[in-house]
Amino acid sequence: MKLWIPGPTEVRPSLLAECARPMIGHRSDAMSKLHDRIDPHLRLAFGFAEGSGSEVAVHTCSATGLMEASLHGTGCRVLCVVNGSFSKRWAEIAQVLGFETVVLKKAFGGAASPEEIERALVEKGPFDALTLVSNETSSGVRTPLAGVASVMRRHPNTLWLVDVVSYLAGMPVDFDAHGIDFAFAGSQKALALPPGITVFAASKRYLERVRKGKRPSYYLDAVRVLDGHRERKTPATPCIPLYFALAQQLEDISNGTTLPAQDSALRGAAAWTARYAKHERMYRTTADWATRHGLEYIPTPEHRSWTVSCIRKGPLDVAKFLAELKKRGHTISNGYGDLKDISFRIGHMGDHTEADLERLLAAADEVMLAGAAR
Ligand SMILES: Cc1ncc(COP(=O)(O)O)c(C=O)c1O
Incomplete structure (x- = not known):
């Protein structure tokens, strides 16, 4: 999981x-x-x-x-x-x-x-x-x-x-x-x-x-x-x-060990900067996925986080969506506080790789195409 x-x-x-x-x-x-x-x-x-x-x-x-x-x-x-x-x-x-x-x-x-x-x-x-x-x-x-x-x-x-x-x-x-x-x-x-x-x-x-x-x-x-x-x-x-x-x-992190292969020779501040860039790419990949499905972010584009995407549920039933993803080996979050059940959150942060994220989004595609979370 x-x-x-x-x-x-x-x-x-x-x-x-x-x-x-x-x-x-x-x-x-x-x-x-x-x-x-x-x-x-x-x-x-x-x-x-x-x-x-x-x-x-x-x-x-x-x-x-x-x-x-x-x-x-x-x-x-x-x-x-x-x-x-x-x-x-x-x-x-x-x-x-x-x-x-x-x-x-x-x-x-x-x-x-x-x-x-x-x-x-x-x-x-x-x-x-x-x-x-x-x-x-x-x-x-x-x-x-x-x-x-x-x-x-x-x-x-x-x-x-x-x-x-x-x-x-x-x-x-x-x-x-x-x-x-x-x-x-x-x-x-x-x-x-x-x-x-x-x-x-x-x-x-x-x-x-x-x-x-x-x-x-x-x-x-x-x-x-x-x-x-x-x-x-x-x-x-x-x-x-x-x-x-x-x-x-x-x-x-400072030795580039957590970076994708193309950046792994970076050291020190450059390695930290590459880690931030990886997070930005993961946010953008998630945002592109949301756009493909007609789903909107809660924050405006200039206020979107690179570490957590909070996305309006659109036609999805959040509880069903989370349950279907769990069956496929991925745990994401419901919205929090006032945003519970009207949004969901993906924490694309830390040492998750971009390939991991592609697998999560492919699982989400599968759930959505099957209409399993409506
Ligand atoms: C932005 C932010 N501040 C503070 C906290 C509180 O952290 P903790 O629960 O580890 O005390 C959290 C926890 O999720 C958080 O996300």
Whole structure:
């Protein structure tokens, strides 16, 4: 069975084998070496600039933990762009933490434009932080980061926090070039690992601000984790099996191992760029397939994700379509939240190959031609 849901996604057997390695002590030299292996490749994943003052770390919790950690110490007023389930969750977390939370709400399936974000910052500000989910896995909506970056440059006192959960390792983040202050991604999306750990990045400006701020959490304190990572330590016992798998996967990506044959000689940043290009091709192949069947995407073309396609059901019965695909060895997802039963989602991310995708779409063709999902 191939897992095409938008996370967790398929994990290669060699990475599952990494999770089965004999245990090591989390205060051992071997663990410090594991951090050493992870660090340079994570910088490539976040697209740090040369000589960057930004930092990376890994924490043992799912991405929701980093949504919470990201806010600690930033101040007291936050603007949350809400255009789907996960951005809504982040706004709820801000409220639970006692932030004065202003929501810039868009319809499920929509995206806020840079102009709308700027208007909210000016008319409802000042804000200490802005939260943005770059790729709403719930609706397949990607918010292009470059446009928002140009707005955030005009608001230097507002820290820009970005959820790149289903974006990182599938699309280029360009953390420093865009002036992002904090970004995080869970392991189970385009990094194609089992769930349980989250990787994150913080700017110098973010660290300077939150170090002085109130951070009423011990475990979900990003500063504590970043300080630990710098010394190649973790504040608590980490999920060591996933660290083994993360180190191997990051090295594999940087070494071109996960790329199609024609790109497999690429190394370093070029290999990461080729991984993004593979994701873009997989999105385009899926979009062509949808067009052939007269099916429409939920997002507008400029907001379509390269990692997850959210497609209106057209004449299909979603439950039957999912069941027929499962019989043929492929699991895809129903729509999420407001889009359940009126759309379906294909998570074409991580280490799925283009040949795998062709097989999934051929199975979908077969189901549709037989009229088995109406
Ligand atoms: C965009 C996005 N943000 C946050 C989360 C929350 O991640 P987790 O459930 O791993 O905490 C998800 C989960 O699917 C997600 O897709």
